[in-house]
Amino acid sequence: MHAPEPVTANWGFPTKVWFGAGRLRDLPVAVKQCRASRPLLVTDRGLAALPMVADAVALLAEAGLHCRIFGEVKPNPTGANIDAGVAAFRDGDHDLVIALGGGSGLDAGKAIALMARQMRPIWDFEDIGDHWQRVDTSAPVPVIAVPTTAGTGSELGRSSIVTDEARRRKIVIFHPIMLPDLVIMDPELTTSLPRVLTAATGMDALAHGLEAYCSPVFHPMADGLAVQALRMIREWLPRAAEDGNDLVARSQMLVASGMACVALQKGLGGMHALAHPLGAQYDLHHGMLNAVLMPYVLSHNMPVLTGRLADLARCLDLPHHTDAAVLDWVLALREQLDIPRSLMFMGIDHSHAEQIVAAAVVDPCGFTNPIALDRENVAGIFTAAVAGRL
Numbered sequence: 001m002h003a004p005e006p007v008t009a010n011w012g013f014p015t016k017v018w019f020g021a022g023r024l025r026d027l028p029v030a031v032k033q034c035r036a037s038r039p040l041l042v043t044d045r046g047l048a049a050l051p052m053v054a055d056a057v058a059l060l061a062e063a064g065l066h067c068r069i070f071g072e073v074k075p076n077p078t079g080a081n082i083d084a085g086v087a088a089f090r091d092g093d094h095d096l097v098i099a100l101g102g103g104s105g106l107d108a109g110k111a112i113a114l115m116a117r118q119m120r121p122i123w124d125f126e127d128i129g130d131h132w133q134r135v136d137t138s139a140p141v142p143v144i145a146v147p148t149t150a151g152t153g154s155e156l157g158r159s160s161i162v163t164d165e166a167r168r169r170k171i172v173i174f175h176p177i178m179l180p181d182l183v184i185m186d187p188e189l190t191t192s193l194p195r196v197l198t199a200a201t202g203m204d205a206l207a208h209g210l211e212a213y214c215s216p217v218f219h220p221m222a223d224g225l226a227v228q229a230l231r232m233i234r235e236w237l238p239r240a241a242e243d244g245n246d247l248v249a250r251s252q253m254l255v256a257s258g259m260a261c262v263a264l265q266k267g268l269g270g271m272h273a274l275a276h277p278l279g280a281q282y283d284l285h286h287g288m289l290n291a292v293l294m295p296y297v298l299s300h301n302m303p304v305l306t307g308r309l310a311d312l313a314r315c316l317d318l319p320h321h322t323d324a325a326v327l328d329w330v331l332a333l334r335e336q337l338d339i340p341r342s343l344m345f346m347g348i349d350h351s352h353a354e355q356i357v358a359a360a361v362v363d364p365c366g367f368t369n370p371i372a373l374d375r376e377n378v379a380g381i382f383t384a385a386v387a388g389r390l
């Protein structure tokens with residue numbers, strides 16, 4: 001099989017992307033290109049203690065850029081996290097955010113940059129209707145995103161997911177200016193990720209590509225990105241999980257996750273609609289929840305995807321070019337990556353079923369599910385996913 005060599009490249013779609021192994025070293029140039037000099041580096045607690053963060057700060061210091069770290073972000077960032085980050089940003093008189101991490105570090109960094117210049121509470125900018133137009137855009141804070149996982153794709157997205165602890169809900173905060181000004185995609189930063197997280201984050205990218213592909217919204221450009229991302233994930237996710245130091249596999253997965261995230265402007269579906277309330281209730285990994293939910297949601301949607309999934313099977317070069325082949329592939333990947341077979345294996349039962357289902361039905365991510373979601377069918381999917389019944 002042809003294995004492309006890792007390359008270095010600069011891209012402008014949909015924002016500036018500096019791609020290549022070792023590109024973290026270009027961080028000081030990136031800050032200066034954004035006309036900033038006092039960056040705040042936002043990351044989660046686990047990463048804050050790792051050498052990659054110390055290296056980044058040292059690189060910036062060598063270039064005369066004084067950088068402080070806000071490393072208090074929780075795995076599922078909360079409104080309180082964002083408030084504390086905004087306070088740190090204002091106290092330090094910062095002029096740029098470096099959002100470094102997986103979904104939590106990236107989403108928190110983007111949200112802190114957005115909120116740094118707002119007077120209204122963050123929940124006023126939930127992705128509902130035209131609420132995004134409430135944002136004061138007169139003095140935007142630039143963001144440089146540095147992903148350390150290949151999954152969320154948030155580095156190329158225009159929203160953040162923030163948990164409202166009081167309501168136990170995950171809220172999508174959206175605004176076009178949340179798209180980072182520059183992304184440094186350095187696959188070396190993803191090599192230390194353990195196998196279970198490589199699998200879980202990779203399955204999140206797969207969920208983005210698959211749900212975007214299945215969304216009924218007309219957007220052939222996004223379809224193209226979704227299909228190519230899924231092709232790359234099919235080929236490289238098992239290799240990245242098997243050998244975390246395979247830089248080719250890590251490179252391909254990092255690009256694929258970004259592409260899948262760009263594709264999701266076409267919309268998502270039932271996997272994310274359910275993963276959000278489950279993540280808020282049980283504080284579980286977002287990617288792993290999507291991975292477990294995937295076959296149940298796909299199976300529910302199959303009756304209206306006739307032919308469309310067969311097309312995807314052909315594009316993915318699956319053994320059979322049928323609708324069912326896509327589900328078979330997902331199930332085989334579940335085995336290969338040791339993804340739990342049901343929500344029950346993740347400690348989820350029916351004790352909060354009613355509120356989970358109610359929240360999933362109103363989650364904006366579910367509005368583009370190929371079959372309109374209502375309490376009845378979401379309850380059916382949830383029950384099947386808890387029991388592991390396909």
Ligand SMILES: [Zn+2]
Binds near residue numbers: 272
């Ligand atoms: Zn996701």
